[in-house]
Amino acid sequence: MATNGGGERGGNSQQQQPPPPARSTSGRRIRSRPDPLLVVCRCFSVITSISAILCIAVNIWSAIRSFKGGYDVFDGIFRCYAVLIAFFVVLAETEWGFIIKFWKILEYWAGRGMLQIFVAVMTRAFPSSNEADKELILLQNIAAYLLLACGVVYVFSGILCIGFLKRSRQRKETSREQAVQDLEELERRREELEQLLIAEERV
Structure with a gap:
């Protein structure tokens, strides 16, 4: 019985531990190759x-x-x-x-x-x-x-028409950079929400 109680206590302590934070991809810098x-x-x-x-x-x-x-x-x-x-x-x-x-x-x-x-x-x-x-x-x-x-x-x-090709690729690069910035902002926001959730679970 003591063993079971200890096991139950051990199980409860394991259940009370906060879950590990999810691995975020924002720690890895998203890099785009220059054209x-x-x-x-x-x-x-x-x-x-x-x-x-x-x-x-x-x-x-x-x-x-x-x-x-x-x-x-x-x-x-x-x-x-x-x-x-x-x-x-x-x-x-x-x-x-x-x-x-x-x-x-x-x-x-x-x-x-x-x-x-x-x-x-x-x-x-x-x-x-x-x-x-x-x-x-x-x-x-x-x-x-x-x-x-x-x-x-x-x-x-x-x-x-190389100038036209350059302007076209420049617009694509600008759009890609904007998309990368938006994605990084979303990842940063997700990390903040994860930290807030972990803090609430600890309380």
């Missing part, structure tokens, strides 16, 4: 932005020399316009919604590439014939040809 096409596009966008920024710096330098020397005011004004347009190239690479809204053509890669080629031509135009400007001419050539190459790649990619 290789989007990774390549982002890297190329960074290269294009750097090339455009280099064009901005070169044109600013050239404009300062033109205005300071007073030998070619028109070239200085021309360089100022090149700086403004190159700045739009950098903004286009950020794909800022405000810019895309008012400059719809920049959403399409062919139009964006044509703008980059135009800036490259403006940067390369009217090279100085002064022997003291060799460094400036070298930087002009580097910046112009880099941005020209990026513009040509953008134009051909736009013709091949």
Whole structure:
């Protein structure tokens, strides 16, 4: 009888113990593989932005020399316009919604590439014939040809509809990331409810 009582007490103590918490999947971070096409596009966008920024710096330098020397005011004004347009190239690479809204053509890669080629031509135009400007001419050539190459790649990619494919995959990635965030929020909420249930059972 004592043994049975002890067994019953042992059984009751086992029944009174709170159930172990269910294993939650939220402890495991849900990771989605990055799209290789989007990774390549982002890297190329960074290269294009750097090339455009280099064009901005070169044109600013050239404009300062033109205005300071007073030998070619028109070239200085021309360089100022090149700086403004190159700045739009950098903004286009950020794909800022405000810019895309008012400059719809920049959403399409062919139009964006044509703008980059135009800036490259403006940067390369009217090279100085002064022997003291060799460094400036070298930087002009580097910046112009880099941005020209990026513009040509953008134009051909736009013709091949790679820009459309990139935008489609970007929308899918955004939807997937939102779904992952919603799932993680649900898992977090489930864990909170589990902890609350365990606390109530212990009381």
